[in-house]
Amino acid sequence: MEFGTCISIQIRAGSLVNKCIPFVLLMIISHEAGAQQLFQLAPPVIKYHAVFYKKQQQVEIKFDQPGTAVYYTLNNREPNPADSLYRKPVMIKGKITVFKARAFGKAFLPSETAAVTFLEEGVPVSFAGFSKPDSLYPGSGPRTLIDAAGGNLDIHASTWLGYRSDTIEINILLEKEHPVSQITLGFLRDDANQVFLPEKIEAAYFNAEEKNYIPFATEMIFSSEAQEGARYFLASIYSNTKLPLRKIKIIINPVSKIPSWHPGKGLPAWCFLDEVKVY
């Protein structure tokens, strides 16, 4: 595919054509070889306990295919053979790491990039209550949102709270008062199973002096195009400054009906979440 593009640029270069003819010939020859359709490698399988961790997290790659090597990055860049070669499990540290891996082999086209975002656990949370989920997806007890078990793309995993309702309310109590500027929630996006990201997330914190809730931040989420496969989505809302607080109320507005571009348009949509973090 890159070849087609290169050749057309060549033609548009007009007055340079004479100087570039040897390049054109070389490219055409290689285009023919490319046209024999090399198989692409499948993306490497990334294995981990959870996407959230306290101090560090071990990440393992599985890709047992002779004649190939897996390269990875920790800086959100697309991996290539100049990056780290995967030899053994990698330790992830730090606040947020986007782990990307790609398989390469001489007899194959490189795989698509496999990516997982890992997040350090935030400020210690004593309690994260949530409104009653649908009985089909009840989660795994009162600590569902703060048990660091998250990012499982299977909708039947017990880590998920599944909702088909107007609003979802979450009430958070930190272990003690702490300056906070970010709240992050983990959602599932799985179009095929009619699970969509919410439209709006609104948070407010309890001001002890005024004895009422003061707005923390609001975020709108737009999901406008179809997406293949299930994805884990971390939605974060930020306040302008770090605010000292202990109690937070979060109101999530799921998409009320499946979007018009989806085959199930008009039907009730699901909203799935599994973790909440405070930073």
Added chain:
Amino acid sequence: MDRRKFIRNSSFAAAASLYTPSLLHAKNAEDVILGHNNKQYRINTKWGNLDFERYPVKDCHEMVQDSSGRIILLTNETKNNVIIYDKKGKLLTTWGNEYPGAHGLTLFNENGTEVLFICDNNRHQVIKTTLDGRVLLTLDYPRETGQYTKADEYIPTETAIAANGDIYVADGYGKDFVIQYDAKGKYIRHFGGRGDKDEHLLNAHGVCIDNRDKSGPTLIVTSRQQNAFKRYTMEGKYLNTICLPGAWVCRPVIHGDYLYAAVLQSNAHLWQQSGFVTILDKQFKIVSNLAGSAPVYEGGKPAEMYQTIKAFQYPHDVCIDDEENLYIAQWNSGHVYPYKLEPVV
């Protein structure tokens, strides 16, 4: 030359040198050898190609070989539900316009005459035909089981025929029962179905008779969403489970000492065209994964399997011919015709 043209020309040179060397040295995709141990194959993706205007396919669901050596393909394309090739991929004949949900295809030698059993998901029936499509018997939904109130609930995916002619039907997209009939279509019993016990099934996609053991035949039934095969006696008593972690196996096909199965997709990459083909030996040990991870056992248990090469999208069935070649039919893979794989010695 001005600066802009110079930069464009230089970056071109850089691009050319980046792209050309690796591709000039690259192999043809079809030089790649798939599989492991003594079950390795070269793939020919063009083997089954036909004039799509005249002989279209939709999902290629299953394939069998008859005693004349012909390769018979079943597709849910009602222009020609059955397409018959020779082993070289030459089209011999087609028939069938009445099978919109054509899914399962089994060949049986009935006292010297070969017959076919077709499972139709849309018609909710099993239809027995001659090799050229004359209907011999039609089985409706199994009211006798007491488990179905209407035909729609029964979506048979596969049949297996015992030596005495008994017909076993797997209701793989309905209620996951296996229903046993005698050769004339009289109901005998049913077993399996959904639940949380070992003998229960989830997506009982395939069934076959295993005649390899001298002590007698057994049944092997797919439980695809559990990534497993389950073994039963011919009377439907549960024996044991063969775990195939990570593999959404379709039907088991036994040829010689080996069990072959198309794996629709890898659990690690659901709904991302992540299929491959798995081969097990007589002890149900995985010996080869074509376009999949190397078979590894840890503490006697198989490690999770996954696709490594995107040679297949959603393989649905594997047929093994009399020369040990494999033919792969694919579901939902852009209407591709079957591929042929030849063993590498």
